[in-house]
Amino acid sequence: MTDAVEYDVVVLGAGPTGENVADRARAAGLSTAVVESELVGGECSYWACMPSKALLRPALARADARRTPGLRGAAAGPLDADEVLAHRDAFTSHWKDDGQVTWLDSTGARLYRGRGRLDGRRRVVVDGPDGERQVLTARHAVAVCTGSRAVLPDLPGVAGAKPWASREATSAHAVPGRLAVVGGGVVGVEMATAWQALGSEVTLLVRGDRLLPRMEPFVGEHITDALTEAGADIRLNTSVTAVERPGGTGPVTLVLAGGDRIEADEVLFATGRAPRTDGIGLESVGLEPGSWLAVDDSCRVQGHDWLYGVGDVNHRALLTHQGKYQARIAAAAIAARAQGVPLLETDRWGAHTATADHAAVPQVVFTDPEAAAVGLSLTEAEAAGHRVRAVDYDLASVAGASLYVDGYRGRARMIVDLDRDILLGVTFVGPGVGELLHSATVAVVGEVPIERLWHAVPAYPTISEVWLRLLEAYRQG
Structure with a gap:
């Protein structure tokens, strides 16, 4: 282990949120280190926003063309699945982060590859990929920007069935003949739309009585009608009780409440998210490992004057653009506190208050x-x-x-x-x-x-x- 290196700010996680905290902190004149255990650019760049929208854009463009005079005949055929998947791969930079690293370097932040964990107040230990260990200390702030992960339901047979979660759904390299999608939220309806358009026979299984239950009821009604017309089989008020896939290969069978069974070539569980806060040393500062981080409107963790939880980890709005918004707010607050400048905490729409998390969260669902x-x-x-x-x-x-x-x-x-x-x-x-x-x-x-x-x-x-x-x-x- 080498001697500790001190920075003004240490950021855990180099996804869009962590990148923006680092960029804004550096712009304010604060020395900044960023720790990343996977790819710089995070979930959005490689397994979420970018690949999913690259899969969806051809589907939506074809749908519009089929409803446009003069284009109907030209758009009548199937999508070229190989070309769409190659287009998706290009948007993920083939799961290489060289370009993102170059951008992060341009901000002046220092990147540390490896798993970072808190080790007491203002202290981060980084275990590198080659077994080396580095200790970082923060003069002013540590920002936890480690995001969230998909959660698989605790059902008999799930562990051995090798189901898709959101990452597998956006990065798959072949179109399954039959795809079962469990969950009627954003990931479920977007991936049902994309893979249906690419040629899969999609069955969408939803525990509740409508799709997209957090939006106005008429939204789910319109999308249900469109998916059904496109050929999807949508089953509302349906629960999966078990999954069967002997050896983890071949067709997968879903057992439904009531005893009905559905067979598919792949199954996607789009049933929720959990914070990526396990294994990052929260217990060393008195917090529960694996928990969401409760924060104030400057994204500072409650009970800690130096620790920030920014983006998905605080469970305020699990969206990339909201994480980047919070990053701008948090970095401005970190800089102000470092410089002894009073925060505009009483200003509802002030520079240090993430008011939009409560009053104005925007979201687009890229279905047809x-x-x-x-x-x-x-x-x-x-x-x-x-x-x-x-x-x-x-x-x-x-x-x-x-x-x-x-x-x-x-x-x-x-x-x-x-x-x-x-x-x-x-x-x-x-x-x-x-x-x-x-x-x-x-x-x-x-x-x-x-x-x-x-x-x-x-x-x-x-x-x-x-x-x-x-x-x-x-x-x-």
Whole structure:
């Protein structure tokens, strides 16, 4: 073991969140070390956002083309699965992180390869890939940015069945003839969409009574209809009780509650996430190993004036863009505290307060149709005690939507705070609606009064004209 090396900030994890903490800390003049045990760039770059969207984009483009006059015949055939998978591989840089390492080096942060763990206050031990050990100490902060991992259910036979989780689903190199997907959340519906389009016969098994239960109910209804029309077999209110795959090879059989059985070539369990905080020494600072980290709005771990939990590990919003947002907030707070500058902790939308985690989390689900939402749903707004009104509009009635594709189907909803006359949330479902989301996010974050929104004129003929229609519907009461 070599002598300890001191930095202002030590970051555990070089995914998008950790990279952004390091970048912003260095920009503030703080010396920074980053520890990574896998690939620099993290889950998003190699097993989540980038590969999944590379798989989904051809599926969505073909779906739109099939509904566009003049393109229907050209898009009638199957996708070239080999080309799509090669395209996916290119977006993951073939699971090599050279480019990400070059970028991290350009920030001035020092990268340490190996498994990092806390070893008491402001101290990190790194066990390198060749058995060497390095001790790092932090003058001001250690930021835990180790992300989350997929969780497999505790069912008989799961361990030996070699099921897919999210990583296997986004990195598979062959299209299974039959794919069973267990779970109706974002990963489940996106991967059902992608592999169905690539040629798999998909069976989607959902314990609850609808897809995407955290979004407005009509979102799941639209996606259920579209997946069913595409050929997927969707079974709601269905539970898997056991998995059978002797020797871990060949077809896999799922045993359902009630005794029915489903056979598939692969099974994907998209049934939840857990924090990657086991084995990182939390017990050395009085925290429970493997637990989510409870933090304040500057992402500082409760009870510790030097420890930060940023991104998925704090369980506030398990999304890459929210992790990067938290990284900007946390790094600004670390720098301010290091420099003795008062934090703007009382400012709800201040530079050191991750308010959007509570009030304005945006998310796009890249299915056909797309779903996009920001802020509170109607149920969430009412549960929080707001006096609200939901205003809905049929997206198919907007001129831009009818031009986008024939037979456009979709819906928009805005949640209006009747006491302040501002928007608390907006949801869209329909082809191409992901590109509508940022306008909604700006309206929610900016708390733009309804009367001012009347002066935000949507270009004609675009799908964005739905904003005008929603405001008209609100006025008409």
